[in-house]
Amino acid sequence: MKKYFFEGIIIFCSVFLSLYLNNLNNELIEEKQKKEYLMDLKNSVDMDIIQIESLISTLLESENLINNLQNDIDKKHTLLSDEESIQMIIEIEVGFSFFPKDGIFNQMISTGAFELISSNDLKTNLLEMFNHQKARNYATSVEIDNFNIEYRRGPFENFRIRFDYNLMDGEFYGKRKLAKFQFNSNYYFSNEFYGLLSQAKLYSNMYRRQLNDILKTYNKTKTLIKFELDQSD
Numbered sequence: 358m359k360k361y362f363f364e365g366i367i368i369f370c371s372v373f374l375s376l377y378l379n380n381l382n383n384e385l386i387e388e389k390q391k392k393e394y395l396m397d398l399k400n401s402v403d404m405d406i407i408q409i410e411s412l413i414s415t416l417l418e419s420e421n422l423i424n425n426l427q428n429d430i431d432k433k434h435t436l437l438s439d440e441e442s443i444q445m446i447i448e449i450e451v452g453f454s455f456f457p458k459d460g461i462f463n464q465m466i467s468t469g470a471f472e473l474i475s476s477n478d479l480k481t482n483l484l485e486m487f488n489h490q491k492a493r494n495y496a497t498s499v500e501i502d503n504f505n506i507e508y509r510r511g512p513f514e515n516f517r518i519r520f521d522y523n524l525m526d527g528e529f530y531g532k533r534k535l536a537k538f539q540f541n542s543n544y545y546f547s548n549e550f551y552g553l554l555s556q557a558k559l560y561s562n563m564y565r566r567q568l569n570d571i572l573k574t575y576n577k578t579k580t581l582i583k584f585e586l587d588q589s590d
């Protein structure tokens with residue numbers, strides 16, 4: 358009887374130990390997977406931050422160009438030459454959009470790795486970035502893209518602008534270099550063109566503010582990811 362009793366205890370302990378080791382192994386695998394995802398996510402966040410900062414810089418440059426043009430118009434075109442004015446017009450960019458790299462985040466959601474994150478603040482920030490802020494960014498980008506079509510058509514038609522395009526220059530999609538134009542003074546001094554510049558600046562201001570808000574969230578998320586990784590070591 359004692360023999361069976363001890364055999365039973367041994368079998369029970371063996372099964373319990375096997376289950377314990379199996380669970381421990383699964384936890385180690387999950388922790389390793391989480392760290393790999395977080396490291397990949399940190400790299401994606403770093404790249405997104407670079408993209409956001411470049412967009413903000415482009416918008417700031419465009420706002421300065423708009424200010425220069427409107428100042429010149431206010432001063433009866435005495436501050437800039439015809440060529441300088443046209444070159445500034447084609448350099449203004451308000452239609453570039455921010456495209457977040459959300460692939461790693463989506464993988465974490467689909468594989469369940471997101472639930473392995475221990476920091477609730479990090480979870481909240483990631484959901485804010487890739488849900489609410491992403492949706493707001495998309496809506497704003499579509500509106501600005503539609504306006505950008507109008508902004509390009511007006512000046513290009515009225516000044517008969519022709520340019521060369523360097524695909525390898527510029528932060529995003531290349532850079533235009535003025536090749537030929539016909540300066541249209543009537544259009545340059547018109548309320549239509551002045552209003553177009555003002556609308557472009559307004560969209561730039563609005564989008565730059567939104568990008569600054571997104572950038573704050575990204576920088577905070579980057580810090581939280583680093584803290585989560587440090588806690589896992």
